[in-house]
Amino acid sequence: MTSSDVPDLDLDRISPLAWRLLRVAAGYEQRAVEREIDELMQAHISMLEGGNRSLSASRRRILLELYSEELTEEQIRAIVRHF
Secondary structure, three states: OOHHHOOOOOHHHOOHHHHHHHHHHOOOOHHHHHHHOOOOOHHHHHHHHHOOOOOOHHHHHHHHHHHHOOOOHHHHHHHHHHO
């Protein structure tokens, strides 16, 4: 699955906790995300998941695409909806 499979998902409405749960459900540690996505550091992930700072929409879309490779649309929607 890719993030384009959930085109109506509003990246601005994904909570910091949901971002963390998406990462964990997809099987990634913060350092692994840093290795997978150029120019994205563990600190960026920590700030996004801690609610201290948001990433640009394009970086959040790339992050969602990474997680979407390991999750189904239903899993993503359930995490975003409930957390």
